[in-house]
Amino acid sequence: RIAYVNGQYVPYAQAGVHVEDRGFQFADGVYEVVAVKDGGFVDLEGHLVRLERSLDELRIDRPMSRAALSVVLAETVRRNRVRNGSVYLQITRGAARREFPFPDGVAPTFVAIARHLDWAKGAANAARGVAAITHPDIRWGRCDIKTVGLLPAALAKQAAKESGAYEAWLVDDQGFVTEGSSSNAWIVTKDNVLVTRKPTHEILSGITRSAVLELAKREGLKVEFRPFTVAEAQAAKEAFVSSATSFVIPVVTLDGKPIGNGGPGVVVARLRSLYEAHAATHSTD
Ligand code: PMP
Known part of the structure; x- marks a missing residue:
């Protein structure tokens, strides 16, 4: 190497x-x-x-x-x-x-x-869906800057690992999910509306998030840019994370509570396949 x-x-x-x-x-x-x-x-x-x-x-x-x-x-x-x-x-x-x-x-x-x-592992996770836990967001006030100050993220990811979960969803003082420890967090409502936070100082504006937003727009999906609570996520139809190395992965349980029917849903599956196609066409960048 x-x-x-x-x-x-x-x-x-x-x-x-x-x-x-x-x-x-x-x-x-x-x-x-x-x-x-x-x-x-x-x-x-x-x-x-x-x-x-x-x-x-x-x-x-x-x-x-x-x-x-x-x-x-x-x-x-x-x-x-x-x-x-x-x-x-x-x-x-x-x-x-x-x-x-x-x-x-x-x-x-x-x-x-x-x-x-091994992208096959990601595809297997996407097919099965993954578990997430919640964890307090103890990071600083400029999460929009991608700094190497990753100790809070490492602590959250370790907690996820110890719970057998794939990701930790970070929760602010008001009970709203900010993002994953190394991914952006999304839910899909019963009306098939995508919900994700605005890219403020509280989150990293994910490059995968931007690409997914573009693909969702082309698909005619509605998007609401707002925070959502842990309870709203648990009551959502679907949920997922996006990141450069995860692409799009459905989250099927949050703190052990099933989301939707507890398995991957159609909207997230569609977004993943659109992103995979996008990744393939952009592979000559
Ligand atoms: N939020 C955080 C805190 C992250 O660390 C990452 C991954 N670096 C993301 C979101 C996703 O960003 P991207 O899609 O650009 O990988």
Whole structure:
């Protein structure tokens, strides 16, 4: 395996960054995960646009142009012979003597890692449906920025794992679901209306979420952009999560309570198949 680290492709075992990297000390960095399907990136442009927004919001310098970045990602994928999987990229403010304010004249750290992923497992999860649990949303006030500060997400995902669930749906102080620990959360009402939150500072505006919204619109499905409670989700007809590596996965139980008939529903199945087709056509991006 080969990783990309600051301009070089190095063997995985030797790939490292400095001990005083600000990503390590302050979570002062951002990341993206892009799916690789049949040798092509899925929604690459959207991920790169969001990456630049995250960097701009934190005033971290862009290490290179969007085009150059795409080349690095493609080369990382190619050198690892990944045809189906994902590429992870992380950019931090760089390495400097540990002081809270931004250092002067320090170049950002840029790393990229590719890995294999078995899409058949995702398809099996989609066919069966998955369980989700609820977990308090203890994250900070700028969840719209895709930072590497993922400890609250890791705690939530660990709780899900210990309950045998696939995902944890994070719940705010007022009892509304914000999003999944690493996915966006949706429900489908009895009238086949999709409900998902507005992309405010409380959630990450998912690239998969945007693509699904576009597909749903073309399909003539109605969408309401509003928060929903745990009780409303449990009483919904269908529910699902969306993310770059999950695509669209039906959630069939929430905290052990069945949603709808407790199995995958037709609306989510349709959205998944539309997204799969979209991912296939965009695999040459
Ligand atoms: N919300 C959170 C908190 C996430 O970590 C992710 C996945 N990175 C998503 C939503 C889904 O975003 P995307 O569709 O761009 O993968």
